[in-house]
Amino acid sequence: MSYTHKWPFFLLIFLFFGNLHAQDNLTGYWQPEFAINYDVNKAYSHNFSVTNRNYIIKDSEVLLKTRQIDLVHFSKLDIKDNQSIALGVQYRFRNNFDDGENELRLTQQYNVTSKPFSVRYGHRFRAEQRITQPLTTHRFRYRFAVDFPLKGEKLDMGEPYFVGSFENLLSVAKGNSPQFDTRLNGQVGWQLEHGLKIQVGVEYRIEEYTSGLPQNVVFLLTSAQLSL
Template sequence: MSYIEKWPSFLFLFLFFGTIHAQDNLTGYWQPQFALNYDVTGIYSHNFSVANRNYIIEDSEVLLKTRQIDLVHFSTLKIKDNQSIALGIQYRFRNNFDGGDNELRLTQQYNVTSKPLSVRYGHRFRSEQRITESLTTHRFRYRFAVDFPLMGEKLDLGEPYFVGSFENLLSVAKGTSSQYDARLSGQIGWQLDHGLKLQAGVEYRMEEFTSGQPQNVVFLFTSAQLSL
């Protein structure tokens, strides 16, 4: 697949994101993140990351205010060349910033990929337990993702690539109604030397989309990933 053939899908995502400013109930965040990956063996690896979520639009006001800090760890085991399972643990520090609940999150994950040509397709299934002082929420997630180089058939150092995904989420908790969310994202990344990747992009989330007044959330993501 050539760069010209890939461009329409890439352009469509960003034109879509460009229309969300007209949505009601809009909240915007900027989330920088740093992640460290390293292989323990050929089939077992660790991932550590820290992310800082900041309000940039709240109640129609443009501002910059910290909402939370997340510390995350994943252990991943390859069960086939294109399949893996993973366990994750996350702690969210929120109470000191906007008064929300701190959260402990446990994650179980299965991931499968295929790459018939230059485009890689991925299917990710996750179950999560989001534990706060007052409530435990069980969440079930499915994500479909694609990624491909933007210049030629093969990704070389210094060249850009595109990552896009669509995800559906179901959250259930005792004594509350089920919540359905959807997410659509697109990011551009660069593979640099010494195992370093830089990525930037946007994500649109429609939260509680089966309710009478769904919430529209926009994320600006910037990240650095270092693989040892």
């Protein structure tokens, strides 16, 4: 895929997000993240991250207010060159900042990738148990992702790359109706020296889209990832 052929991806994304101002039921967040990746050996690795989610639009008001802080750990095992399984645990601190419940989340993951040319494709399947004091919610997720360099066919140090994904989610809990969500994500990143990656982008979510009043959620994403 040539550099000029990649730009339609960005045009579609920016046109899509540019229409969000006309959407009702809109909530906006700024979500910075810092992550560390640590390889135990060639097949086994750990990931640790901390994420801070902040309101920037709530009830038609522009503000900056912390909603939650997430601490996350994943252990990943490569079972083939392009396949891996992972287990994750996450704790969400929310009632310190908002009216929501703190949450313990357990995650089981399977991921498979392919890279026929300069574009890499990924399919990720996740099952999650979201445990709060009132109830446990079981969530099932499928994500399709692509990433590719924005200059040439190979990513060199300091050059930009693009990461995009589309994800569907199903949440079920005792006594509640099933909830269906969709997420569309686009980010630009840079591979820097000493194993550091910087990424910025946006994510759009439609939550409870089968209900009579689906929720529109927009994220401004910023992240730093350090590989040791």
